[in-house]
Amino acid sequence: MADEDDERDEELSSIAAIFPELLLDPHQSHTATLDLDVCPTTPLQADWLRLDSCIDGEDIKSVEGTTTLQHLPPLAMRIYLPDGYPDVKPPTVSLMTTPEWLPNDVVARLELAVGELWEDYGRSQIVFAYIDMLQSEAEAAFGSASPLQLPLHLKRALIEFNDDKNRRVFEQGSYHCSICLDPKPGTVCHRMRDCGHIFCRECLQDFYSTAITQGEVDTVKCIDPDCGKAGLTVEQRRALRNRTLHPRELLAIPMATLDVQRYVKLKLKKKVESDKTTVYCPRQWCQGPARSDKYAKFLANADDLANYPDSDSEDESTVPAATTIGDNRLAICSTCAYAFCRNCHRSWHGEHIICRKRLAKDQISAEDKASEDWIRKYTSPCPTCDTPCQKRFGCNHMRCSQCDSHFCYLCSAWLKPGNPYQHFNEKGRACFMRLWDLEEGDRGDENERVVEFGGARGFEIDHAAAGVGVPGQGPVPAAAQEVAAREAAGQAEQRGLQRFLELARNDEEDGWDSDGLEDEFADHVVLIERAR
Incomplete structure (x- = not known):
């Protein structure tokens, strides 16, 4: 028995030297636990399933969004080497994940695999081989098909784990900020979520804070001049170039909560003002816009800002559609909750009262x-x-x-x-x-x-x-x-000179190509030639 104990202890000690994170159970001999990272070689697409109903014992589910996951919660392994191991009995293994995202049938298959592996190795020591098999399975996402079907209640926990793991991996590196051009450790840098460009947080905070203070919310996007130009169609480049940052990313940089609140308010104000159907509260001290299902009500705290809906991904290549308010004259101010008529701007009088448009042209003030x-x-x-x-x-x-x-x-x-x-x-x-x-x-x-x-x-x-x-x-x-053709040619020459000077400042003048002008500039040159 002492020889068997020594053999089991020796194997676990060897495994602990290879995997320092292996923990020996002080209360149960010949027992150890190990958490194995789950980082699939190819990131997984996860579909979040909502249970809608149950008909004849069959669950009816619908997909509530899709997320790309690079990291999943680790697989916790607990292994026990019983008496008679390795000659007579195989190890006993229990596996679990927290939260329980791995399907039960996959867990059962992996637990049974230890016995099969023990037989394949001629009933010898197989702890290292079993751990190696689990790591290979984890890299292949345990054979799970993509997209991975996961219950909706796991969405927040898995996304937070994925983001936290990505952040820790990112912080271990060193990067050059594309703004100040200084090398910075990952702990003081931020990687843009949509495009992956990296800047130091200090530069981002200064730039975005100034833009928001001055009301230039359209510039709150990736600062890299080449963002959205490589490997994309013209429509995709335009959409990415014009997309502003989500409040969630500004909070992650991190930006001051007051700045993010102002950013959201300005974006909402811009959308409301550009809508022809928007009416404003007739109270002089309020002047707030009427409530609308098209625009989210402003949410004041940081948690709500992180979940604030954003519509900057809308395609602008199509003809803008007109919107109408129909026959509904009731309007409710989103600021003071005052109910009034869209037509006459007086307190709400009911649907059956006929009213006239307020403020005829002759009533407009001279100013x-x-x-x-x-x-x-x-x-x-x-x-x-x-x-x-x-x-x-x-x-x-x-x-x-x-x-x-x-x-x-x-x-x-x-x-x-x-x-x-x-x-x-x-x-x-x-x-x-x-x-x-x-x-x-x-x-x-x-x-x-x-x-x-x-x-x-x-x-x-x-x-x-x-x-x-x-x-x-x-x-x-x-x-x-x-x-005059002379003026047009002068404009073309000036733009080309500005582009060359920009390349010269960046020590890139060797890459100057007069044929590689911007599309808009090229179109201008065509018009000039036709004018001649």
Whole structure:
């Protein structure tokens, strides 16, 4: 018996030397426990299943989202070497995971495998071989098919474990910040979740805090200039380039909670203001937007911010659709809960009361009238959300600051995001060959002859008759302005020089290629050549 004890103790001691995390049970001899990491070679797609109902003893389930998991909770192994091991009896093994994400049939198969392995090895010492087999099974996700079917109640625990494990692995490395260009340990760096670019937290905090303070929420995204350019289609690059960060990622950097709250408020405010159906509370001290199912109510604490819904992944390549409020006149302020009529802006009077639109044109104050006249004269409205946009300089291809729609500054026509300059190349249009009209803005340089826009603009058209949000040709613009080929060539040369100087500052001038210009710049050159 002493020889058997020595043989079992010797094997466990050898295994402990190979796996320092192996723990010997002080209360039961010849017993040890070991946690084995589960990190599949190929990350698993996990489907979260919700139990909807049970019909005739069969569970009806639905998928509530999918998540990519690189790390799963470890497999806890408890092994006991009984009397008679290894010649007469195999080891006794029990396996479990916490939480219990591994299916019971897989656990039972792995536990039975120790006896089969003992027989295959001629009834000899097989503890190391069994651990090695479990590690190989873990790398192959225990033969589980992808996507892995998991119950919904495990979602939070498994995602938190995966994120925590990724963070610990990341913090063990060293990285170069793409902003300050200094080498930094992983403990002070942050990796962007969508694209994987790495920056030090100090640089991110300074940049994003300044952007949020100044209200420039559209710049709260990956700062890498090449983000979204490699290996993607034009539509995919545009979507990734325009996608702002989720509040959850800002909290993970970490940003101050007050800054993240302001960020969410500004994004929600931008979406609400760009919606033509939004009405505001008539109380002068409130002026909050009416409640809408399309926009999430602002949530104030950090936990709610982390779960705040985001819609920046919407495809902008399609024609924006118009929204209507239908016959429902009841509106409830999201700030003060005041119930009022959308039509007359008075306290809610019921559905059967006929009311008239409030504030006729002759009731508008002189100050508001002057402001309206100025906006009409010196801005062009976005065809999607009617936001007035003013051009200070540049070409007549505009992008709305509210909804990011592409449109023509001269006639307010909606432009296709994939090829916005086609509008200026179509013969027969009033905007044909007029990309650079009003190059210095509506007022221009006082010492230069410019064309001041004097015609009607889009918001002066009856949208109810034309169809709100439908792209089309706006009113006829002013007379065409002559654009000299010399000025166009100068603009092309200036842009090319700026690009070369940028490469020179980064010691990359050897990679300069005059043919590798941005798509928008190339389109401008084509228009210049046609003008000649």
